[in-house]
């Protein structure tokens with residue numbers, strides 16, 4: 001069964017009825033993500049498609065299991081131009097797991113706020129994980145004002161001190 005998306009979910013209630021949700025969230029709601037995007041990117045008209053369900057694993061632990069899909073426009077750190085990236089990400093998180101379980105399990109844990117979780121915060125965290133730390137075009141010549149790795153190597157070879165050194169040894 002599918003329900004309309006909202007922001008807050010009561011964990012106990014949704015886990016006991018195996019709540020399943022799908023829908024869209026506007027990127028403009030995700031302020032921690034939008035500050036990582038290209039300034040010209042129209043976040044107002046861009047969305048994250050989302051589906052998730054609440055369940056209990058074999059150890060009776062509540063989980064949220066879902067997938068998000070979106071298209072982001074990032075800023076190239078070399079030329080400041082735009083760079084499009086699709087983020088399609090699965091997530092599976094334990095909810096309010098004990099410290100012991102957190103150490104044993106390979107899954108991350110989400111902590112509820114008084115029994116409620118905020119799906120917007122989950123989506124923000126997952127999207128931030130999906131954005132590479134260093135964003136650059138594949139073409140290393142994308143900024144003509146910056147030297148390419150090759151020319152900087154050439155500059156080292158023509159270092160005036162190395163020329164002096166040569167003069168000394170031949171003297």
Ligand SMILES: [Zn+2]
Nearest residue numbers: 076079137142
């Ligand atoms: Zn670039």
